[in-house]
Amino acid sequence: DDEQWDVFIFNKVSKCVEYEIECLRIAEKCLAFVNFFTSGEKKDIVSFLAGGQKISVRKSTLMVQNEPSLTKRFGESVRIQQNNDSGTFVVDYPPHLFGKAINAFRLNVMMKTSEALNPALFLDPHELKHFKKIMLFISGDETKKPFALNTVAAFSSSIISIEQGDQLFDWLGTKREVLLLYRASRDGWDAKSFHTLCDGHGATLTIIKSAEGYIFGGYLGASFTSNKKDIFTNDAFLFTLYNHAGLPPTKMELNNPRCKAAYGNPKYCPVLGTGDILVASNANDNTQSYTNFGNSYKCPPGITYQSSGQTFLTGSKYYQASEIEVFMVV
Template sequence: MSSHVVVLASTPEQADDTYYSAQQVEHVLNGKKQHLKQVQISLLETNMGLEASDLFGKSSPLHDVYVSKKQTRKTELLELKSELEYEIDNFQKLLAKKLAINEMGESTILTTAHAIRFYQEIINEVKMKPLKLLYKASRDGFQSKQFHTKCDNQGATVTIIKADTGAIFGGYTSAAWNTTVMSQFAYSERAFLFSLVSNSGEERFKKLNQLAPPNSPSQGRSIYSHSRFGPTFGGGHDLYICSNAHENTGSYCHPNTYADFGKEYLAGSYKEWLVKDIEVYSL
């Protein structure tokens, strides 16, 4: 059985992708995913046929020939399934490279597939340059001082947080984090929060935009920089990450400046949750 599958490269670095656009890679990737679904359906049908034959067809003279053919078919489908999964992984990495988000390939919060969707649905309209990982709490430390040392005065950033509830969420700001004074609000016209994955595992990839109209008391409170706080958004605070949030349950979500879907929407709980990791990227 010929699968007609061309393996692009073992790693994105080995691929000469000069002539391929992100749109072309995405088109091929989507085709591979659809092919994989078809193979999975065929594999399911083959397994069902084998089970039915074992239960009800052993007395038939066709049984042995049928089982032999189905077993061969099953082996071929399993091989093709493995090839497609391998290719999909490579194409996802290549697409991430094309979209200039390949630094997210080292993320322990987002899979490559999630990183691509994050780019396409969340930050595509605001990304100005290739993403660069500035801060990773599990690597650099969870203290607020370490966050500000890595992220202050770095321009536009996106913060991605994973809570111990399983929820993945965060926020974007074009205003820089800045603790030259102990605490201060800053306004970013295009700032937003986002929920990527709920605490129940639902993939949302939803933006929560600012609600405050011009000249309202809440305007100017897109982010809050405080030397003793981690990344903090909104005047509620809508999203507050405390220092040492991996062992301190002081972090919370209290909607005020951004769209209100309830205190539990982002993390799965208003408070009393811990942070598994934080990643901050410049863009």
């Protein structure tokens, strides 16, 4: 009816407005970010020459973690040994990537006093491995994961860890920006709330956490719907990050291009594949949700259809959820 249509349009417009506000917030933070680091005493400045481009940063910024390796490289108690007569460190890295790495350290400084920009906003997927190498060079410690690669912040997720966020971004490839559309504990566990907030938004990533703490979900390159029709797209996969069977994080593709990637049923929350992963309405209060791998999506190595394909994720075919999150992926 007209009232339902008005509510639907209002929700769509609200999401668009929220997205535009977020873009403006990011632009404002970028300006503040630049202004924050444009001054400093000469003795507190370290300069690098990357690809002929000079990049300067405060020593205190590079030492924000107070790591011994950073103190040795940049601390005032140790004389800095520049690599050439101009007083700069010459580094063999692309200047735009090296600049992003320096910005990641700057972000960590800002996080101590105000809401920081997300470090993942500075990363391009094909540059990620090179970026990590640069971060390790700057920190001087190849045994630790660079603090700046905190992709869990990009997800605004209450489910996944930093490492799990990195894994999801690796699987997503060039699709690097995510926006939280739905969190069951916040927005409601019923199917109507799910479809109201998630339908029609294009590509999405669904993350599910079971009552036992197992984490799994799926990426769908087409919009969720409520029209009781199959959803076909080859741009889809399911995944497990933590499972009962003890398998490592695994990505599972469609069996073949003719398999349906999902199903739009208004009585359920996400239905991925042909019931490969189904989340029931009010999944936190019942065990009607289930997994049945092998219908549309491939089973992981060592897992068989209609046997362990039903139980490897949570230990049984049916499960209770403790959280569901859905992100729009662009």
